[in-house]
Amino acid sequence: MSAVFKTLNPKRPNTLQFPCRQCGAVLKYAPGSTHLLCEHCGTENVIELRGGAIEEYDLGQALRQLTQTPTTTAAAPTIHCNECGAGFQFEAKNHAGECPFCGTPIVAATAEIKPIQPKSLLPFRIDEANARQRFQQWIAGLWFAPNAVKKYARSNTKLNGVYLPFWTFDSQTATTYSGERGDVYYVQERVQVVRNNRVVTETRQVPKIRWTPVSGRVQRFFDDVLVGASNSLPRKILDALQPWDLHALIPYDENYLSGFRSEYYQVELADGFDLARQAMDNQIYLDICRDIGGDHQRIHQVDTHHSGTTYKHCLLPVWSAAFRYRDKSYRFVINGRTGKVRGERPYSIWKIAFAVLAALLSAAGIYYYLEKSGALENMQNRPAAVHPSPYRQSPDYDSI
Template identity: 75%
Template sequence: MPKFKASLKPGVERFPCGQCGAILKYAPGTEHQVCEYCGFENHIEPSAAPIQEYDLQQALRQLAQPQAETVKAQIHCDECGAGFQFDSHIHAGECPFCGTPIVTATAQAKPIQPKSLLPFAIGEAEAKQQFQRWIAKLWFAPNTVKKYARSDTKLTGVYLPYWTFDSDTETDYVGERGDVYYVTVPVQVVRNNRTVTVMRRVPKIRWTPVSGRVRRFFDDVLVGASKSLPRKILDALQPWDLYNLMPYDEKYLSGFRSEYYQVELDEGFDAAKQIMDSVIYRDIARNIGGDHQRIHQARTRHDKTTYKHCLLPVWSAAFRYRDKSYRFVINGRTGKVQGERPYSGWKIGFAVLAALLTVAGIYYYLETSGALEKLQQSDYYSLLIEKPSKNKRYGMCLSRKAVHPAPKSST
């Protein structure tokens, strides 16, 4: 369990070049800091320390105790002599006056400090290529946006804060199992302009009360701890190669921005439980079996729950289109792109018109060729009824009852 502390002394890290004195920056995909002026390289010695998990309940109890009030001290840049402060959620970036890379200690503002990170694996040039490929595939994006993708827009490398959670869960549930069976009933159909009665098999569901217990161990459930980007975008950047996490080293942050966590530990675990609940819900449905399932009640217990606080790399930028800002981010390990995008109204309208014309053409052909009447007189629909879908609808039934919600967990 890490010892929480809040330092009033501004811990500022700089990494001067041993050859010309300029500030070294981390080179993505390497184990080096590089001087952009003389090319000097400083090797980053990898740490052999293991990546630790920390007890969640112990951390929450400690965080609930009164914490010493922190004062965000002013940063002094040795290169130009300027004094300034980063934004409240930033602890690594550049001097706004001369561009010198600066990393401050996270203990100045947050009681929990990052203990591990994934360094950038791709540089800005490769990240731009990934973004250009992504936006070129957006069919309904305005042409102005695609032109932007070819411009020389600068990307910003940012380390975003994340929580990971491990938990051993056990869930007791009560529900119903639905098994499909068939009955033969008379059905009226039109054949050769006459109404006739035919016998057809239709599906019914037999519901049986059930109860049981499911168990699952969750490993590294990932929750974004930044509020700078929507959670939908943060989640869509997965997967991350968390098995390659390495001990936190400020040398990897030089030349990049880095954020403090803005989602507190307890909030992060609440979000993690929602992710776990969706998996547990599927486990319960499989355990119930049958063709359909209803889950009326579920109580989940979490045991041996641990957490990590880590930093993960993204390339980020934004562009404006018609007075609105759109953000996009690129996974700094894999190059996966996610973001917000505008839509072209005329492109969508043209696509809808083309689809309507296609449907109208098909209908006209079927009607004039007589194929539509033959289709209506055939047993096609009865064949569809007699072959129900193999997809199981968890938490749903064929009655008028509403879909049952996913189970709520309790710690």
């Protein structure tokens, strides 16, 4: 389906607030539910389900439209709070959050800043208390973490609920390649070894590799290759939060954003597809190795063609926070659907040093025992067994 672009108007943003039908107080979305909860009177305000399928949009057409659309750098729009009357601005990357003067949840329209709007989202499934418990379990299980850091797990530091922007890409790929197939065979060789303090000659089976030129073609359809479109967190952390239950995406609805922050995308569509293509290439290389077969593979040339490529822009929920240790900040995030925790962590130099010392002492003890018992000499003189792997790449694998 063709992409839909909006005319940008950074001066007069559309903002939404969600009053309680019982008392008029501003509502917040309750994670894991389909209602907004009033913290004043406790009334649950049901969110009406929006119908419609989650659509895919043609990537080529979208990229052409973006190149034809003038790019402007607009300042963050001024937000007006209907609760206290204050005017303010969100951070440049955010379009949902709280009024800094009265704490009222506010959602601003994304069309005022970005030409592509989110069309789907995954609502929060776990609440802040559950997310904090997941974090405590994660940080308590970190090996070599300083004790001061583990004490942090018992604190009540507030977690921030954030909807982060993501791209997903579908693409049909067809790849031609050329390379070499390596098959292992064995030859007999006479070698000299020491047995019982005497030099003797033995015959051994020695592995060799026979290389054969190959070429071929592989195809694969990629469905929902996910790329984080936020620069707020390192990409390795964003990628580590997978998998996401993207089959549960629902049509975009501002109700689910009430009470949480939400970001605009900061990674442009073209850059997002470049990152997705890198992930696809990694899988295609594995497909080529399987197609070549044999015990080893060398890949010399690869040519991949993409067709029918589509994209979606969606919002996914995370709980995030940071802690400081020795004047350095460490960030962590929790998948708002599964509770999976990933983040940055410090290491205790003393714990690592003691572990290395213990390992060295243990290795020295084992070596001394094997040497005294004569088992070490027998192990050194035993012929090595070779177990070829069907998809093992050779050390001189040629990457593109």
